[in-house]
Amino acid sequence: MIEPHETPHGTQLTNLTLTVWRQKGPNDGGAFESYRIDSISDEASFLEMLDVLNEKLIGEGREAVTFDHDCREGICGTCSLMIDGQAHGPQRGTATCQLHMRKFESNATIVIEPWRATAFPIIKDLMVDRSAFDRIIESGGYITAPTGGAPDANLIPVAKPAADAAMDAAQCIGCGACVAACPNGAANLFTAAKVAHLNLLPQGQAERYSRAEAMVETMDEYFGSCTNHGECEAACPKEISIDVIALMNKDYRKAKFANRKELARS
Amino acid sequence: MSTITDPRLASKVPAGAIGDKWSTYREDMKLVNPNNKRKFKIIVVGTGLAGASAAATLAELGYQVDAFTFHDSPRRAHSIAAQGGINAAKNYHGDGDSVYRLFYDTIKGGDFRAREGNVHRLAEVSVEIIDQMVAQGVPFAREYGGLLDNRSFGGSQVSRTFYARGQTGQQLLLGAYQQLARQIGLGGVTLYNRTELVDTVNIDGRCAGIVVRDLLTGELQSHAAHAVVLATGGYGNVFFLSTNAMQCNVTAAWRAHRKGAMFANPCYTQIHPTCIPQSDPTQSKLTLMSESLRNDGRVWVPLNVADARPAAQIPESERDYILERLYPSFGNLAPRDIASRAAKRAVDSGHGVGPLQNGVNLDFAAAIGRLGKDVVQERYGNLFEMYERISGENPYETPMRIYPASHYTMGGLWVDYELQTTVPGLYAAGEANFSDHGANRLGASALMQGLADGYFVLPYTIGNELAPMLNKPTPGVDHPAFKQAEQDARDRYNQYLGIKGTRSPDWFHRELGRIIWDYCGMERTEQGLEKALSELPSLYEEFQKDLRVTGDGVSVNQTLEKAGRVDDFFQLGMLMCRDALERRESCGGHFRSEYQDDEGEAKRDDENFAHVAAWEWNGDPMSSIRNIEPLEFETVHLATRSYK
Structure with missing residues (x-):
C-alpha cells in the first residue's frame, strides 16, 4: 500500500478547472460553479479526481458535490455525468468510472453536468432519478419462470450465435447514457437491448410479443421518441448496437398488427 | 469433539446421513397454506443475488414482501461485479464431478472450518440454480452444439463453472432482478429504493422490524414484519481499499449485531490474488481481474531481485513461475489464499514487478502461442480491455501485473441451518452470513451461495418459522x-x-x-x-x-x-x-x-480451534463476548489441506 507522502507514480496533470453543475434539490434552480484542481496523477480515475475535489470542499467547510457512483468497474451502471457535453466523457466504450485522467491535458477546463433528460429529473447536483428504467423492466423485461420446476438446463439448447447475440444485448448496464445523449431523450436503446436479450433466446419466445408491446408502451409513457440519430450507440459504454432497436420495432409491429393466434403458433 | 454447550448456537442441522439431511428437513418442516401466506409480511434488506432472489421467490409464494435497497435500483447491487462464474455439480463434462465432490472441495477449500450440513445442502441445490437461471434467460456461454460450456476455477480439479463471458455476476443479478421486477410490477413486492437500514428492532425477544433512513430526505421510518432477512453483503470495505463497490458497508449486519445477532468469525476475510496493483495515492478502489484468468495466465516474477527489465527481455531461465513451482498439481489454479500469500512473499522479497514493484506477472504469452489470440480474446476479451483502460497497458503484448486485495468476507452474522440468526425472526443470507465458506471461499462459489440462500433455502425455512405464528398478533410500528x-x-x-x-x-x-x-x-x-x-x-x-x-x-x-x-x-x-x-x-x-x-x-x-467463534455484543467491541459453536465432522476427515 502506498503511503500518501510517497512520490506518486505517473505524470501529474496540473491546473485543472472543473465547472460543475450544483443544484440543491429537485425543485431548486441550479448553476455552474468552478473549482480548481492544482495537481492530480494521470493514473487517477475521473471519479477519484472528484473524490479529491470533495475532500478539498469538506476541508473548506463546504458541501461535497453529490454524484452517483458505486462499483467503479464499469458494470453497475450507477455512475453517469456529462463530461464536456459527452455522456461518460471522451473515451469510447467507457463508463465515467473507468475513465482515467490520462485522457485529459493540464490546464484544461472540464465541464461536468448531470444527465439532462425529462425522464431523469435531477435529485441534487449531478445525481438524477432513473427509476423510469425500472418501470420499463417491471412491465415485461423478464421471462416468467417462478422458482422451482425449471427443466434441466441442457434440455434447452441455445445455438451459440443466438446466445452470443443475446449476451451482446444483455451487457446493458442501465446507466442511461443513451437517453442523455439522445436529442429526443429517447430510451429505445435501453429498452431494445432488454427486448433483444430475451427475444433472441428460445426461453423468451412464449412472451416475445407481449413483452415487446408492454415494454415499448411503458417506455413511451416516460421517454421521447426515437428518430434514428444513433447518438445512443456512440455514447453506450457497452457499445450496444442500434440493430437491437430494429429488432424491437419489428417485434412491436408484429405484436400490434399480426394475428395473435398466428403468432403464438409460429 | 465437545458437545454444544450454548443453546443459542444450536446449529439445527437435521440428523441422518449427509446426503439425506436437506430432504429430511423438507419432509419435516411446517408449511403455510397458500391462502395464509398473504397474512405474513417479510422484509428483505438488500437486492443483490441473495436479496433479490429471496424477495422474488417469497412473493411468488404469496407472502407480502417489502424490499429495501440503498441504491437507486435493485440492479446496482455489488453481486453485479462478479466476473468469473458460478459453480454447480452438473458433471456436464463427465469429468468426475458430483454433489459430494463439490461439497468436499468446498469444505477443504474452507480449510475445514465450515458446517458440513450447510455446505452439502449448498452443493445439492447448486444444480437447481443453473436450471433456474437458464429458464430465466441468463445467456450463459454455450458450446457450438448449443449445450452449456464450463471452465475450471481455483481449488478444484473438475470443470464445473458456468459463465457468461466475464460478466457472470451481472447476468445472474439481472436474472434475479428481472424476477424481482416482475413481482414489483405484479404488486407482490413493495420496493423502497435509496433507503438504508439504520437499525433493527426486537420486541419480546423477536425481531419485529427495522428502522430505515430515506437517503433523499433524511426521514426515518419504521417497518414492522413477521420476519426480516438481511442480504446486505460483506464487510470487505473495512480495508478502505478493496474490490468492493464504494458503498458496500457493514451497517445492516452491524446494527443487527448490536441488537443481539452474534457475529461469527469476523477475521475470516478473503484476499483475492488477481487485482490490479495500486498505482497512485489518491486511489479509492481496487479492481479485480477475474480468477478465471488463471486458467490460461501463468504467474511469474523475475528470479533476480529488483529486475526492472521489461517482461519480454527476461529469458525463461530467469523467471520463477511461483505457483507452478510450489504447487505442481494445482499450479496456477491454487486456491485464493495460497496464491495470494505466494504473491505477497514474492513482492516482499523484492521480486515485485511494475513501476512500484508491487505486483507479479500474469502472463498470457504461452496461451496466445498455444490457442491463438482469437481464442484468448473470446475467453477474456472484456477483461483485457478493462485492464488496458485502467493500467494503460496492453495485456496481449505485455503480462498483466496483479497483486492481492481484499475481496470477500467469509465471516458474517452467525446463522443456523435455517439461516436464522441468534435473534428469532431475523435471517441473514448471502455474503452477510458466515455459513458456507469456512475460512476461505473457492472461486465461483459466492454467486452459488447467494442464489442458493435466496431461491432454495430461505423460502422453505422461513415458512417453517412462520407457520406457528398464523393469526397471532405482532407488534406494529407504533410500539x-x-x-x-x-x-x-x-x-x-x-x-x-x-x-x-x-x-x-x-x-x-x-x-x-x-x-x-x-x-x-x-x-x-x-x-x-x-x-x-x-x-x-x-x-x-x-x-x-x-x-x-x-x-x-x-x-x-x-x-x-x-x-x-x-x-x-x-x-x-x-x-x-x-x-x-x-x-x-x-x-x-x-x-x-x-x-x-x-x-x-x-x-x-x-x-483447540475446530469451532466457530460467535461474538456477542456487550456494549462495545472491545468487551464483546466470544462464544463457541463446535464444528462436528461426521462425513469428511480433517486433513491438512495440500495443493502440492
Whole structure:
C-alpha cells in the first residue's frame, strides 16, 4: 500500500478547472460553479479526481458535490455525468468510472453536468432519478419462470450465435447514457437491448410479443421518441448496437398488427 | 469433539446421513397454506443475488414482501461485479464431478472450518440454480452444439463453472432482478429504493422490524414484519481499499449485531490474488481481474531481485513461475489464499514487478502461442480491455501485473441451518452470513451461495418459522421500541453533523483501512494485532471528536451516509482484530505467522480451534463476548489441506 507522502507514480496533470453543475434539490434552480484542481496523477480515475475535489470542499467547510457512483468497474451502471457535453466523457466504450485522467491535458477546463433528460429529473447536483428504467423492466423485461420446476438446463439448447447475440444485448448496464445523449431523450436503446436479450433466446419466445408491446408502451409513457440519430450507440459504454432497436420495432409491429393466434403458433 | 454447550448456537442441522439431511428437513418442516401466506409480511434488506432472489421467490409464494435497497435500483447491487462464474455439480463434462465432490472441495477449500450440513445442502441445490437461471434467460456461454460450456476455477480439479463471458455476476443479478421486477410490477413486492437500514428492532425477544433512513430526505421510518432477512453483503470495505463497490458497508449486519445477532468469525476475510496493483495515492478502489484468468495466465516474477527489465527481455531461465513451482498439481489454479500469500512473499522479497514493484506477472504469452489470440480474446476479451483502460497497458503484448486485495468476507452474522440468526425472526443470507465458506471461499462459489440462500433455502425455512405464528398478533410500528430506535438513529445522525471537527469520513476510513490492512490483512501476528487494538480505539475516539460532515440531514448527503458507515466499520474493525488475535492457529484466509509449517503453509489447530467463534455484543467491541459453536465432522476427515 502506498503511503500518501510517497512520490506518486505517473505524470501529474496540473491546473485543472472543473465547472460543475450544483443544484440543491429537485425543485431548486441550479448553476455552474468552478473549482480548481492544482495537481492530480494521470493514473487517477475521473471519479477519484472528484473524490479529491470533495475532500478539498469538506476541508473548506463546504458541501461535497453529490454524484452517483458505486462499483467503479464499469458494470453497475450507477455512475453517469456529462463530461464536456459527452455522456461518460471522451473515451469510447467507457463508463465515467473507468475513465482515467490520462485522457485529459493540464490546464484544461472540464465541464461536468448531470444527465439532462425529462425522464431523469435531477435529485441534487449531478445525481438524477432513473427509476423510469425500472418501470420499463417491471412491465415485461423478464421471462416468467417462478422458482422451482425449471427443466434441466441442457434440455434447452441455445445455438451459440443466438446466445452470443443475446449476451451482446444483455451487457446493458442501465446507466442511461443513451437517453442523455439522445436529442429526443429517447430510451429505445435501453429498452431494445432488454427486448433483444430475451427475444433472441428460445426461453423468451412464449412472451416475445407481449413483452415487446408492454415494454415499448411503458417506455413511451416516460421517454421521447426515437428518430434514428444513433447518438445512443456512440455514447453506450457497452457499445450496444442500434440493430437491437430494429429488432424491437419489428417485434412491436408484429405484436400490434399480426394475428395473435398466428403468432403464438409460429 | 465437545458437545454444544450454548443453546443459542444450536446449529439445527437435521440428523441422518449427509446426503439425506436437506430432504429430511423438507419432509419435516411446517408449511403455510397458500391462502395464509398473504397474512405474513417479510422484509428483505438488500437486492443483490441473495436479496433479490429471496424477495422474488417469497412473493411468488404469496407472502407480502417489502424490499429495501440503498441504491437507486435493485440492479446496482455489488453481486453485479462478479466476473468469473458460478459453480454447480452438473458433471456436464463427465469429468468426475458430483454433489459430494463439490461439497468436499468446498469444505477443504474452507480449510475445514465450515458446517458440513450447510455446505452439502449448498452443493445439492447448486444444480437447481443453473436450471433456474437458464429458464430465466441468463445467456450463459454455450458450446457450438448449443449445450452449456464450463471452465475450471481455483481449488478444484473438475470443470464445473458456468459463465457468461466475464460478466457472470451481472447476468445472474439481472436474472434475479428481472424476477424481482416482475413481482414489483405484479404488486407482490413493495420496493423502497435509496433507503438504508439504520437499525433493527426486537420486541419480546423477536425481531419485529427495522428502522430505515430515506437517503433523499433524511426521514426515518419504521417497518414492522413477521420476519426480516438481511442480504446486505460483506464487510470487505473495512480495508478502505478493496474490490468492493464504494458503498458496500457493514451497517445492516452491524446494527443487527448490536441488537443481539452474534457475529461469527469476523477475521475470516478473503484476499483475492488477481487485482490490479495500486498505482497512485489518491486511489479509492481496487479492481479485480477475474480468477478465471488463471486458467490460461501463468504467474511469474523475475528470479533476480529488483529486475526492472521489461517482461519480454527476461529469458525463461530467469523467471520463477511461483505457483507452478510450489504447487505442481494445482499450479496456477491454487486456491485464493495460497496464491495470494505466494504473491505477497514474492513482492516482499523484492521480486515485485511494475513501476512500484508491487505486483507479479500474469502472463498470457504461452496461451496466445498455444490457442491463438482469437481464442484468448473470446475467453477474456472484456477483461483485457478493462485492464488496458485502467493500467494503460496492453495485456496481449505485455503480462498483466496483479497483486492481492481484499475481496470477500467469509465471516458474517452467525446463522443456523435455517439461516436464522441468534435473534428469532431475523435471517441473514448471502455474503452477510458466515455459513458456507469456512475460512476461505473457492472461486465461483459466492454467486452459488447467494442464489442458493435466496431461491432454495430461505423460502422453505422461513415458512417453517412462520407457520406457528398464523393469526397471532405482532407488534406494529407504533410500539415504543420502534419510536426509541427511530430516536436513537436521529440522535446518531445529528451527532455526526454536530461534531464539526476537521477530518472527513473518508480520511478516517483511509486511516482505519491502513491499520486493518497492515495488521489484520494477509498475514497476522500477535504483536501486530495487539498494536492494532491499541491504535484503533484512539483513532475511533478521534473520529468521534474530530469528524467533519458538511451539508445537512434533510436532503441527499453522501458525506453523512459515509459517516454512519465508517462508524460501524470502526467497531467491526476492532472485533475483527480481537477475533484474529484469539484464533491462535492459521486456517484459510486467516494466516497467523506464528502458526505455519516449515514450508510456510498454514498450520491449523483442530484440537483447540475446530469451532466457530460467535461474538456477542456487550456494549462495545472491545468487551464483546466470544462464544463457541463446535464444528462436528461426521462425513469428511480433517486433513491438512495440500495443493502440492
